[in-house]
Amino acid sequence: MTSITPLTGKALLTRLKELGNASRSETAKACGYYSITKTGRERINFTAFYEALLASKGVAFDEAAPRKGRHPSYTVRVQSNGNLLIGSAYTKQLNLQVGDEFEIKLGRRQIRLVPVNGGDDDSEE
Known part of the structure; x- marks a missing residue:
């Protein structure tokens, strides 16, 4: 799978303003949150996109906290x-x-x- 360097921080927020009313898929892709699979299909990485967006806005998550169990x-x-x-x-x-x-x-x-x-x-x- 090939991956593209995604935008983060202020660059991400600036790009979001530029995109205006684009769809969620278009927005995530334009900000670099997609990858190309072995079969050549695009895959949008929404989770990484939303986590980066929240981090850009100053919302932090405790990564050490267990996610399951x-x-x-x-x-x-x-x-x-x-x-x-x-x-x-x-x-x-x-x-x-x-x-x-x-x-x-x-x-x-x-x-x-x-x-x-x-x-x-x-x-x-």
Whole structure:
């Protein structure tokens, strides 16, 4: 896919004023927000165009924020089949890897997972 250098900042805003009442597709293309596919078709990149337009007008987005998934609620429910599922948000937060093993320690109405390698961390109880 071939891409063209798109306009940003003041240059983008100036070009938009020059274009007046052009269609959205024509406007995005005239500002460089399109690419040519391998088959020779033009593809308008509306998302990049609108993001650049907002940035040009001083609207900033937090790029570090996750775009998908749920945030951990730190509560879980026993499922109808008796399973207790701990989601990936928690395993990622603890930097757990595939194959990590834990010993299950039962207390009075509590369950503790203790790493088999002996790294018992009582600092967050």
